[in-house]
Amino acid sequence: MMVITKIKDMQTAMQQYRREGKTIGFVPTMGYLHEGHVALIKKAREENDIVALSVFVNPLQFGPNEDFERYPRDLERDQRIAKEHGVDVFFSPDVKEMYPHPLSVQVVVKERVDVLCGKSRPGHFDGVATVLTKLFHIVMPDRAYFGLKDAQQVAVVDGLIRDFHFPIQLVAVPTVREEDGLAKSSRNVYLSPEERKEAPALYKALLQAKAAVENGERNAEAVCALVKQYIQTHTHGEIDYAEIYSYPDLKPLETLAGKVIIAVAVRFANARLIDNIILDIA
Amino acid sequence: MMVITKIKDMQTAMQQYRREGKTIGFVPTMGYLHEGHVALIKKAREENDIVALSVFVNPLQFGPNEDFERYPRDLERDQRIAKEHGVDVFFSPDVKEMYPHPLSVQVVVKERVDVLCGKSRPGHFDGVATVLTKLFHIVMPDRAYFGLKDAQQVAVVDGLIRDFHFPIQLVAVPTVREEDGLAKSSRNVYLSPEERKEAPALYKALLQAKAAVENGERNAEAVCALVKQYIQTHTHGEIDYAEIYSYPDLKPLETLAGKVIIAVAVRFANARLIDNIILDIA
Known part of the structure; x- marks a missing residue:
């Protein structure tokens, strides 16, 4: 090399x-x-x-x-x-x-x-x-x-x-994840042991949203609310954003259709973590 | 082709x-x-x-x-x-x-x-x-x-x-010029016949400046004044700028040294003309 x-x-x-x-x-x-x-x-x-x-x-x-x-x-x-x-x-x-x-x-x-x-x-x-x-x-x-x-x-x-x-x-x-679902990131080293335990909640929240969409939910606000609630319930982090946009244009959506991104950012004491999933809705 | x-x-x-x-x-x-x-x-x-x-x-x-x-x-x-x-x-x-x-x-x-x-x-x-x-x-x-x-x-x-x-x-x-010294430009077609007659004054003013520098003038303000005066005397155009800078950095100079540009822009009724000379001062 x-x-x-x-x-x-x-x-x-x-x-x-x-x-x-x-x-x-x-x-x-x-x-x-x-x-x-x-x-x-x-x-x-x-x-x-x-x-x-x-x-x-x-x-x-x-x-x-x-x-x-x-x-x-x-x-x-x-x-x-x-x-x-x-x-x-x-x-x-x-x-x-x-x-x-x-x-x-x-x-x-x-x-x-x-x-x-x-x-x-x-x-x-x-x-x-x-x-x-x-x-x-x-x-x-x-x-x-x-x-x-x-x-x-x-x-x-x-x-x-x-x-x-x-x-x-x-x-x-595609994003590479730890076994518990946490997206790999150089900034993960900043997390305290307790925060590290909570951090997989970002991905779990996104999976909840995905499941809701698969069950027919098409209201963007409702899906975001699900994500936020899950993170608030399962972590001590502060939600920076939990939003849905068209992808890759990143235009706001009321009703989910086509290629969309559900993305979150959460501030922990020493690190700000981000994660997302991209769904292709028929 | x-x-x-x-x-x-x-x-x-x-x-x-x-x-x-x-x-x-x-x-x-x-x-x-x-x-x-x-x-x-x-x-x-x-x-x-x-x-x-x-x-x-x-x-x-x-x-x-x-x-x-x-x-x-x-x-x-x-x-x-x-x-x-x-x-x-x-x-x-x-x-x-x-x-x-x-x-x-x-x-x-x-x-x-x-x-x-x-x-x-x-x-x-x-x-x-x-x-x-x-x-x-x-x-x-x-x-x-x-x-x-x-x-x-x-x-x-x-x-x-x-x-x-x-x-x-x-x-x-290097700039290509008409026989009378006017720099070739697509915008020259905008000039009225009278303006066309006056337009070579831009280059003549720059040549006056060059001669002054060759005769030992090193004061930027004095050289600019020469250029302005010549254009004001010989055209009906309005001077947009007549300035001297280091080249290609385009930093202001009080005393001329090194590679410098003397540049002018003049507004005529239907066209704005620009011209310049670059001098290498030992």
């Missing part, structure tokens, strides 16, 4: 692969890799000649009161996991390499961001779209892999690739 | 050239081609296997009170000129093809835009950077050609390519 920290070196390496006619799968991450990331790597490994993985905790997508400083980092462990799962190129630039001076240009996301996490994290998706625009040009992949746990991120990247005509195929990979 | 109007067809054609290992030079224009554009085409023709030219009057870069509707258009003539000068691929999408729905993402330019034309045309360079991001991904050139008449645009594109790591070389081509 090649380990690269400089943009120029990365561009040169990837250009060489492209010249050889090799297809490139790209897994952009913020590191502290877990099985969710491994699922992305495995999918990329299946579909491409070369798998490139980036680890970059992007300051631009953190708000002033968010966890940029204490976001978990372990580059050695990340390299080991990446190597074990067949990553060919491991790209881990530092902040100075990615932002050597104030950016003269930035990507601003105008749709799909006034709801869910975008609403409570202003500027977050601008930071995501900007760093991905940089990374996409550095890596120039054929396919880019994202986890559906961050379903709004997938929707934003879908818009970014479509509207800017990036010659890249977006591959969305 | 291939004539293409659909994004998909353009991407397919350009991909084919890249697969064959051909280098691609790209000349993005708003059409109504004149000798300034021809100079870009010629330069691209010299340096690349394939020359692609786009003609797209981009609504996103026009302000609400600007000349989008009446901007001169003549696609047949543009095709003839392009063909005559050896363009291989002529890309002329319509507005609906480029903007089929509200953009979910946009590029915002944060540096190099609070001066010169950027100051009096808010949002203009956001529109330029956004459409170029789209076009760059559609064409995927090795080199992109821009005229130095729009020197601030060259500076903005320089920042766009650098900060987003587009794998594209920016080639800036």
